[in-house]
Amino acid sequence: MAKIRKLSALVVVGALALTAAGCASTQGGDSSEGGSLTYWSMWKEGEAQQKVLASAIDDFQKETGITVDVQWQGRDNTKKVVPTLNTNKVPDLIDGSFAKLAPVLAESGQAKALADAYAADVDGEKAADLIPKAYLAGDILTRKGDDAPWMLPYSLTSDAVWFNAATHPDLVSAPPADWDAFIAELDKLKAANEVPIAIDGDVAGYNAYWYTAAIVHIAGPGALLEIASDKSGKAWDEPEALEAAEMVQQLVDGGYFISGYNASKWPAQQQAWADNKAALMFNGTWIPTETGPYAADGFEYSSFPFPTVDGGEKVARADFVGFSVPARAKNAENAQKFATFFLQKKYQDALGTDAKILPVRQDAATSPEMETVKAALDSADAFYQQNDGISFPGYTEKLLWPAINDLVLGKVTAKEFVATMESGQADYWKQNS
Known part of the structure; x- marks a missing residue:
């Protein structure tokens, strides 16, 4: 990579x-x-x-x-x-x-x-x-x-790969550090008859986390924003754009997402995760508060950051x-x-x-549920924002998120996703120049 x-x-x-x-x-x-x-x-x-x-x-x-x-x-x-x-x-x-x-x-x-x-x-x-x-x-x-x-x-707000430390203490002591180790962990979970990842596929913003995190870990913060700023759409020909899409497709093709994620309604799958029906969930820092009322007895919130890619920098999302x-x-x-x-x-x-x-504030107190996220932020080499800071009116809602939805839901391949973004972006800028 x-x-x-x-x-x-x-x-x-x-x-x-x-x-x-x-x-x-x-x-x-x-x-x-x-x-x-x-x-x-x-x-x-x-x-x-x-x-x-x-x-x-x-x-x-x-x-x-x-x-x-x-x-x-x-x-x-x-x-x-x-x-x-x-x-x-x-x-x-x-x-x-x-x-x-x-x-x-x-x-x-x-x-x-x-x-x-x-x-x-x-x-x-x-x-x-x-x-x-x-x-x-x-x-x-x-x-x-x-x-x-x-x-x-x-x-x-930030994001993290959340898990129950009470049922997966090994992930506390040795979380997967890079993408290859992450995939190996997913395979290990499948082999143990556990559902690796819960995701509510009807929430476009959650689906988008996967692609955004992938591309900034490959090409650095600002990479997706730079691609989105190209009025010709040709920037989607950059190899990093396809590589990130292939990482998402790898998750879909590997069957790592919970069954029914592409047809259920939020919060069905995060409820399933909180009830120990799936091991992991990549989501925001509000998850402990949001799922706390229905989490399984003894649930211990912990997390690890999105894994690095090919020995790259530790990149963390920090949204204001x-x-x-x-x-x-x-x-x-x-x-x-x-x-x-x-x-x-x-x-x-x-x-x-x-x-x-x-x-x-750096000197403010944090709850135990946020300690792992705070540690990841403190040790990160670089930071990015949701959607990599893209704020062009209508771009995410009308173009980026729908395209990522199709990728995460398995409706298109990585190459088809890139082609959709390239042509769609050219049209977007013609209408919004």
């Missing part, structure tokens, strides 16, 4: 470029400040993350006198904000993943540069210094011409979840104050221990 190709600035970890004056504190503020802000949250009432945010909102209102009108809208908050962007009804603050916010706010020029937020003091440090620069490649959060990023992250302020926000200053207020360590610790997710 091909060795990893270095891809200039897309791979080189860059320093966060921002020029902001002053370090105004957002903590312990004068309760006479007053004012308000409207916040549309990606979390729903009752979720662990929502509870942490609600506590922070209460504290913020008491300390600053600023009223927060929060709407717990759930994951559709990004869709709901689109019709408001050019109106007076736009919220002052919205949160979500980079993959959801970037096409709607950053690519469309509808997000403010958050200079005040990044310059603010949080626990005696500049907010900008609390975002680990190792996770930032090519200043991905700063648009050309802006003086600061358009998003202030408060947590990370955070705040953004729409360009037409009426109370942008107050919105930025709350965004930085939430970076305080006590709230970051609560995200780690109570919500059991990965806080963005």
Whole structure:
């Protein structure tokens, strides 16, 4: 298999470029400040993350006198904000993943540069210094011409190959380090009459993890983004593109995926995995929280990272979840104050221990379920984002994900997948140039 190709600035970890004056504190503020802000949250009432945010909102209102009108809208908050962007009804603050916010706010020029937020003091440090620069490649959060990023992250999501340590202690002590060892482990599981991998094939984003992880482990972070940026589509002729597709086809042809994955409905297969009906599942860091209510008795969450390819670098996915302020926000200053207020360590610790997710601060506490993922991130050589950072409007939903779906579901071969992407991408750019 091909060795990893270095891809200039897309791979080189860059320093966060921002020029902001002053370090105004957002903590312990004068309760006479007053004012308000409207916040549309990606979390729903009752979720662990929502509870942490609600506590922070209460504290913020008491300390600053600023009223927060929060709407717990759930994951559709990004869709709901689109019709408001050019109106007076736009919220002052919205949160979500980079993959959801970037096409709607950053690519469309509808997000403010958050200079005040990044310059603010949080626990005696500049907010900008609390975002680990190792996770930032090519200043991905700063648009050309802006003086600061358009998003202030408060947590990370990553992915991992999850398993039950209680039933597979061997994977704790000796996880497969490279792709060949991974395939050997899958064969070993099959020989023991175990189902190797559970996957909910009707979730396009989950299917896409396999191809994205494969290509960035072959060619490096930014490789898929670089291919997707080629308006002719000819970049899909690169051998790495086919090689990654062949890795996915190897899983399909090997019969490693759970029976019925191509016809079931989420969360059927992750429920099966949590009930020990499959050994492994490649999925996000929310899996312990999401599957915990129905996991088998004694289930011990553990994981190992996607294996390296042909002795290549250790590459890990590090996706941001955070705040953004729409360009037409009426109370942008107050919105930025709350965004930085939430970076305080006590709230970051609560995200780690109570919500059991990965806080963005390096010094924040994490839950036992996240220890293996945190270790993988800490030891990684390079980082990438979901879909390798592709945020072209409609590209993933209308072209990339449907094509990967067909590959993962065994409807097309690796070569057919590449051909579909090449022609489809040329058409996409003709319509979106």
